[in-house]
Amino acid sequence: MHAWQFDHYGHYGETLHWTERVAPVPGEHQAVVRTAAMSLNFPDLLIIQGKYQHKAPLPAVPGVEGAGIVEAVGRDSKFKIGDRVVGFTHAGGTLADLFVVHNNSAWTVPPHVTDEQAAALSVVYGTSYFGLECRAHLQAGETLLVLGAAGGVGLAAIQLGKLMGATVIACAGDQVKLDICKREGADHGINYKTEDLVERVKALTNGNGADVIYDPVGGEIFDQVKRCIAWGGRLVVIGFAGGKIPSIELNRILLKNMSVLGLAWGQYLDRGMPEPGQAQLKFYDWLAKRQINPVIYRTLPFSEAKEGLRLIESRQVYGKVVIKR
Ligand SMILES: NC(=O)c1ccc[n+]([C@@H]2O[C@H](COP(=O)([O-])OP(=O)(O)OC[C@H]3O[C@@H](n4cnc5c(N)ncnc54)[C@H](OP(=O)(O)O)[C@@H]3O)[C@@H](O)[C@H]2O)c1
The missing domain is CATH 3.90.180.10 (Medium-chain alcohol dehydrogenases, catalytic domain)
Incomplete structure (x- = not known):
């Protein structure tokens, strides 16, 4: 071969x-x-x-x-x-x-899923579903802030966040990407390169901040991201596409009554857990109903x-x- x-x-x-x-x-x-x-x-x-x-x-x-x-x-x-x-x-x-x-x-x-869709679906929807559903327990009516929102896991998080009934704020680095995020369901878009992330999130959430932050980027922008969380919020750490692994002060976690949650989707598989296979069936069903779209x-x-x-x-x-x- x-x-x-x-x-x-x-x-x-x-x-x-x-x-x-x-x-x-x-x-x-x-x-x-x-x-x-x-x-x-x-x-x-x-x-x-x-x-x-x-x-x-x-x-x-x-x-x-x-x-x-x-x-x-x-x-x-x-x-x-x-x-x-x-x-x-x-x-x-x-x-x-x-x-x-x-x-x-x-x-x-299943037959209704094309080869391309099958190949494009498991990692990004698996990661975003486990991050939002199993770790953050995102609830209908909550606000979800998605970093790297036009990336693979980001777009899956937007679609799943909307499916779960959240208001979704997408954060990306240019207008083309923000337009794609809106097309895929995001309610609001923030260009983190030209706008003040903290101010914009506060303005969009009546000063409260986001209930759930989905962060596959880390990097320099995290200094602003950590100021965007609501009281009782959940920050899901997905990855570090930005290169730098950032840190957060414990007093901030205490004062915001917040949770910082890690998510390593591949480990559910390595550990032979049944949940990824159950989630996969949901993805195929949502795809058939056009509720998700890789x-x-x-x-x-x-x-x-x-x-x-x-x-x-x-x-x-x-x-x-x-x-x-
Ligand atoms: N925890 C898990 O189980 C799990 C599973 C899958 C992936 N991941 C991680 O999630 C992250 C994103 O994966 P992905 O497949 O969505 O990647 P992707 O499609 O390449 O998207 C990454 C996004 O991050 C943003 N970004 C910011 N700084 C960047 C930089 N220096 N280089 C590249 N991108 C940068 C980019 O958006 P802008 O240009 O708009 O800033 C880009 O759209 C990776 O770190 C990956 O390892 C984690």
């Missing part, structure tokens, strides 16, 4: 190359899937640089999610050959002709995978980049 492989850690432009690679063999509880479509995620940039929490042995293949047809099964796999499935692979591997999935982190795909910025052939990574790196992307056969 062929795969986009990196032999050492570094920038994808220099280290990633299309090469022949030994086909994977499924182990216990595993299956091998022939890739129909995969989607790139921000963590792929980190995986290739060796900066991600999970490191596959080198030479390795990026890509943490993909959809396709089961071609081989190991002992006690829940799938059979020919099943159409989607899978999450924490240490990478889907940017290839074939990839391995485990029972804990792969699900069958936003696909660009679909590219396998030969243009590096261009897909460049689009994510340059922050042009809104929603997802899908790589398809």
Whole structure:
């Protein structure tokens, strides 16, 4: 088989190359899937640089999610050959002709879901659903502030926040992205590069602040973000696309009677918990009812995978980049 492989850690432009690679063999509880479509995620940039929490042995293949047809099964796999499935692979591997999935982190795909949708859905909706529903317990009528709102997890958070009955304030770095956020359901948009985030959030919430803050960015802007929370609010820490891991003073947490909640979606899968599979069924149902809609910025052939990574790196992307056969 062929795969986009990196032999050492570094920038994808220099280290990633299309090469022949030994086909994977499924182990216990595993299956091998022939890739129909995969989607790139921000963590792929980190995986290739060796900066991600999970490191596959080198030479390795990026890509943490993909959809396709089961071609081989190991002992006690829940799938059979020919099943159409989607899978999450924490240490990478889907940017290839074939990839391995485990029972804990792969699900069958119903006919109404396209390969592209299947490949684009699990990570971003899984993360945002667990962040908003299972961690923050977002309630109808509350105000949700979404950072990095035009990114993959951000747009999923906007759609799910609206589905849960919240008023959604989207925060992004340019007008094109804010227009996309509005199109996907956001009630208000704030350009954090040109507007005062704290003042605008206060103005939009009668001075109260946001009940729930969904933050996949961290970085420098967090100094303002932490001043935007309502009394009794919940801050969900999703990631650090902004590069810097920020901190928050304990007195602020005390005075605001607030909660700071971490969310690591992949760990629910690694721990073999049933909730991600149950959530996946909900996503398929909401998709059928057009209550959610994975936003696909660009679909590219396998030969243009590096261009897909460049689009994510340059922050042009809104929603997802899908790589398809
Ligand atoms: N906790 C979990 O389980 C989990 C799961 C999936 C992803 N994540 C994390 O969530 C974060 C976002 O992932 P994603 O897939 O949504 O990424 P994405 O599509 O690339 O979006 C990230 C957004 O962050 C903003 N941003 C601010 N500073 C940035 C910088 N220096 N470089 C790049 N983007 C920057 C950008 O918006 P503006 O240009 O508008 O500022 C961009 O739209 C990542 O840190 C990822 O690792 C966490």
